Amino acid sequence: MNIVETEQGAVRVIRLEGRLDALTSPAVEARIEALLGGGDTRLAVDCGGLEYVSSAGLRVFLATAKRVKAVQGYLALGALRPSVQEIFEIAGFASVLVLRPSVEEAVAACAG
Amino acid sequence: METTWQRTMHADLAELPPLLGEAEAFLDAHETAPRTCYLVCLVLEELITNTIKYGYEDAGQHSIAVDLFLEPSQVVLRLADDGRPFNPLDLPAPQTDGALEDRRVGGLGIHLVRSLAANMSYRREADRNLVEVRFAREA
Numbered sequence: 392m393n394i395v396e397t398e399q400g401a402v403r404v405i406r407l408e409g410r411l412d413a414l415t416s417p418a419v420e421a422r423i424e425a426l427l428g429g430g431d432t433r434l435a436v437d438c439g440g441l442e443y444v445s446s447a448g449l450r451v452f453l454a455t456a457k458r459v460k461a462v463q464g465y466l467a468l469g470a471l472r473p474s475v476q477e478i479f480e481i482a483g484f485a486s487v488l489v490l491r492p493s494v495e496e497a498v499a500a501c502a503g
Numbered sequence: 504m505e506t507t508w509q510r511t512m513h514a515d516l517a518e519l520p521p522l523l524g525e526a527e528a529f530l531d532a533h534e535t536a537p538r539t540c541y542l543v544c545l546v547l548e549e550l551i552t553n554t555i556k557y558g559y560e561d562a563g564q565h566s567i568a569v570d571l572f573l574e575p576s577q578v579v580l581r582l583a584d585d586g587r588p589f590n591p592l593d594l595p596a597p598q599t600d601g602a603l604e605d606r607r608v609g610g611l612g613i614h615l616v617r618s619l620a621a622n623m624s625y626r627r628e629a630d631r632n633l634v635e636v637r638f639a640r641e642a
Contacts, residue, residue, distance in 0.1 A: 413519065413552045445545055445549060446549055482614070
């Protein structure tokens, strides 16, 4: 799992590349926690390179959404692959997370 | 070509990634639909992780047997472990609607498995949990 970060205005764009599973989720969660702790509260996640998500990965997104809400920040995910989108839908996450077709739209959703 | 793939792993999460890689390679070699490969890997990860995390009441050595069988129209996955009795079909479904603050972080793994499987069965036999999950080969 690679985590590539860029800044677009006030939005931190986090590109996840690879598999978000039981093995890789803790590092991603720790990184997001560090960002939030450091005051980055507008997070756009570029899921274009995300090949695989299991329940361990889902937990990271749900936990992040809760933390972001607590600090009145913004979280949006963009460019999910169809197989990953399907997992989000079964988990019922489409209604509690901001999912956008593209990274640009996810960034725009975070720009407030 | 061989249409059966069988492995036994220690109940150790570190052994999971290579096992998933091998299972995926086996399915790929038999031209299984990419979506089916994804689902089989996901179900393997969820069930094995669950067993390793919650399945044992002692700190002794345990192993998990993992079999994949290719039938003409289905992929059949069988898992056998010697953990405490656990029937995944008995687990209540987690809440998947409602507001963010009502959602629990967790409990989603088995829900994914049950949602994605074409068919799933469980039996307890000779102090082992035997789970069989079937998937359509063509997604």
